[in-house]
Amino acid sequence: MPSTALPTDQSSPLARDADALLPAETEMATFGMGCFWGPDALFGAREGVVRTRVGYAGGTSRNPTYYALDDHTEVVQIEYDPDQWTYDELLEVVWANHNWATEQKRQYRSVILAHDDTKRAIAERSRAALADRTGQSVATAVEILDQFYEAEDYHQKYELRTVPVVADELEALYGDAFTASTVAARLNGFVAGYGSADQRRELLATLDLPPVVIDEIRRRL
Template identity: 40%
Template sequence: MFLTRRTPELPTPEQALRGRAEPEFSVPSHHTVLGNPLLGPYPEGLEVADFALGCFWGAERNFWQTEGVWTTLVGYEGGSTRNPSYEEVCSGLTGHTEAVRVVYDPSIISYAELLKLFWESHNPTQGFRQGNDVGTQYRSAVYTHTQAQAEAAQSSRESYQQVLTEAGHGKITTEILPAADHDFYPAEGYHQQYLEKNPGGYCGIGGTGVSCPIGVAKAQG
């Protein structure tokens, strides 16, 4: 991942790159690790959750390693540019985050448990950066697909803020937005399951070490 702007600032829709009507690249059909299709429609009974928590390479791996997750794919969400490329997103001129789409079986893992993993896998107080990665694409966000997800995300943010404050951390900057208003564009094929293909590759995400008071998992680190 690389930095192209010293002072990150979200572009307005008018300032954002226009993009294109169709993507310039294709996406692999199946997940390298899980073996399931990357793109929908997905089997009945599965649900979809979208998260942004910094560099999507390491973020995606955290989710695909979780029991109950059926498939994952990385992409760009929350911006204005249509069908952006990685280089365009890194320019800071599209407004997108690096996001992970998680398709999961709610009979095995709950949305609350995914939220817990999300909060504990990064530092949600850092604004337009995550660790040494700086840029608007690294901001923290939850894109909700149902009213129930929106309510759970809001509640979990409030609960996590309490324990983060007690631990001496600042204000959570995570956006919680409806996915219906923010198109998800799959990233280029080489980004999909990147750390499986490149085991020694870069992973810039890391949590605060503060456990989130929902779900059952313990914080890492």
């Protein structure tokens, strides 16, 4: 399963990330919730979510792209700290933040792509509980993830890219690890309007970035 390689030495740009657990210390979840830009920002602002990336999954064709998606779905994939989140808690965020009651076209369908049979069983129980609680039919599919294909760079941290002075500075700082940056995930969420005022103040106080970049972030929040 493709993913962004992370440097592990403390001289790497990722050493700036306060929450930068290594991939081996995290667990992974993949969700389809409509257009993937929104869920990327939604989860990126959450404490305990270490990394986010968007991509394509759930289909049968190989190497899909945005303009040749075939039978795949836009999804967000997150790495999270299992000491701060359970899979059930992540699912509650999913249910509360997209339309799970209406069938959508394949590109934007509602789907939970579990990474193992245990997670699949949790997702199926959660879906059944939602149906019981609401009295509505749940259109969300629950499947096992076969392959995740990372989307093109211009889709990664899309909300943050609408503030070029910030995104360009972070891309220069992180290089190939931009998508894997916890800081980029947080700022992507904050720019989209997610996250608390306390979260924003705490992060901005730790960033070693040029004043013009910090000022632009503050202006947008």
